[in-house]
Amino acid sequence: MQTTTWQGRLRQRLFPGAAEQDEGFRQEILRIGNSGLRAVGGVEIGAAVFLCGAGLTMGRTLASVQAAVPFSLGLITLALSCVQATYARSRAVGWVSCFLAAAALNRVAILWLDLSLGAIAALVLVAVAALPFRPAHTLALGCSIGASRALFGGPQPAYYLFILLLTLLAAGLSAVIYGERRAAYESWVRTVRAFEELRQAQSRILLAENTASLGRLAAALSHELNSPIGALMSGVDTLLLLAARQAISPPEGQERLVRLQADLRRSIQESAGRLRQIVARMQRFTNLDRAEVQEVNLNDLLTDVRALSEPLNSGNVTVELALDSVPPLLCRPQQLSAVFSGLLNNAITALPGGGRIVVSTRRCDSYIEVGIRDDGSGMASKQIQTIFDPGFRVCDDRVVTGNWSMFGARQIVREHGGEIRVASTEGQGTTVTVTLPLHNREIRA
Numbered sequence: 001m002q003t004t005t006w007q008g009r010l011r012q013r014l015f016p017g018a019a020e021q022d023e024g025f026r027q028e029i030l031r032i033g034n035s036g037l038r039a040v041g042g043v044e045i046g047a048a049v050f051l052c053g054a055g056l057t058m059g060r061t062l063a064s065v066q067a068a069v070p071f072s073l074g075l076i077t078l079a080l081s082c083v084q085a086t087y088a089r090s091r092a093v094g095w096v097s098c099f100l101a102a103a104a105l106n107r108v109a110i111l112w113l114d115l116s117l118g119a120i121a122a123l124v125l126v127a128v129a130a131l132p133f134r135p136a137h138t139l140a141l142g143c144s145i146g147a148s149r150a151l152f153g154g155p156q157p158a159y160y161l162f163i164l165l166l167t168l169l170a171a172g173l174s175a176v177i178y179g180e181r182r183a184a185y186e187s188w189v190r191t192v193r194a195f196e197e198l199r200q201a202q203s204r205i206l207l208a209e210n211t212a213s214l215g216r217l218a219a220a221l222s223h224e225l226n227s228p229i230g231a232l233m234s235g236v237d238t239l240l241l242l243a244a245r246q247a248i249s250p251p252e253g254q255e256r257l258v259r260l261q262a263d264l265r266r267s268i269q270e271s272a273g274r275l276r277q278i279v280a281r282m283q284r285f286t287n288l289d290r291a292e293v294q295e296v297n298l299n300d301l302l303t304d305v306r307a308l309s310e311p312l313n314s315g316n317v318t319v320e321l322a323l324d325s326v327p328p329l330l331c332r333p334q335q336l337s338a339v340f341s342g343l344l345n346n347a348i349t350a351l352p353g354g355g356r357i358v359v360s361t362r363r364c365d366s367y368i369e370v371g372i373r374d375d376g377s378g379m380a381s382k383q384i385q386t387i388f389d390p391g392f393r394v395c396d397d398r399v400v401t402g403n404w405s406m407f408g409a410r411q412i413v414r415e416h417g418g419e420i421r422v423a424s425t426e427g428q429g430t431t432v433t434v435t436l437p438l439h440n441r442e443i444r445a
Helices: 002-014 016-021 023-057 061-066 068-081 084-109 113-130 135-149 157-248 251-286 298-312 333-349 381-385 404-415
Strands: 294-296 317-323 329-331 355-364 367-374 391-395 398-402 419-425 429-437
Touching (some): 023 068, 023 157, 068 084, 084 113, 084 135, 113 135, 135 157, 157 251, 294 298, 298 333, 298 355, 317 333, 333 367, 333 404, 381 419, 404 419
Parallel strands (some): 317 355
Antiparallel strands (some): 294 329, 367 429, 391 398
């Protein structure tokens, strides 16, 4: 049983091709192979230039001429690395190029053994480091290089011993490097999955907090909706009565009844428009789970957020808008609505005794800056340092979340390519600044 386990481990080390059944890892191998092909071509050209220069310096003209073969192979390899058709076969192309270059260097070794062996060793080691060779590929390359030497001369035990040691060393490096590449890819996949899970958890938390806010908002909006609904119902009833009276009234009273009906129709239309506006704002605000990227006017979005926060305001807090003209912003408006609504509600909560909040926008080069400033009691510096750290705390014998809204808000803003900053001084209020880029490539994707 132990032998079988040992054989299985050895087979897995020499033939780790099963890992490439993962399409993501296979694409990573192809990318590494294509870039490694350029490295191999560069080494072949560099080795040929070095041998040629050394040969001319020391009077070995024939060795210099023979060094032109690996130079040509290097140029061909570099050219093939730029051809799209060789992208999926870059590892095989690199293997053939290494073998042919090493075979050419074996020819040079007859005239100049020491330097050609060094060039072969450098070529093989660079190929192992740059190309995603499996250990079996490296073993096959070393054996092929040793076999090609027999075509150019008799047996040389020292040469074959060197090639054997080089092959074993290169195969070991291949096993280590291939394993590290596989481990790095798996670690990257786990990181991406963990990030996606964290992002989903943040969205769920933000949705939960938004749902709780909507519950409070629904209760406050009941009064906001009752006014236009009452006016609408009263207008319809009165309009029906006037229509019935008009049918039996004398001609001299018709004009007054027509004017009254026109006034009632305007009142009904205004009430219906007000209801339509409230419903539209609620729809824009509540569709947080939608992730469509749209081009929106940030001033309109902030106006909606302010209007929806008014029912939650006790009346002692004044929310002012200082909105400059800003260009349209490509974003996920539902998510930004939740962010600005949470920031505005935090500012209202920080003013239990009343006060003033100013919501402003302005363009700064390629960014739009949104500021929410209140004149509340402010925060201590230690509290500001941990304002984006999510956690839990006990309140009224219940475990509640702490700072999760700010943590989620910062994540959403960063996903839009922006940043959020908080500045506060005790006794002088708090200012939250959100910067968003006008041209965000990530949000376009």
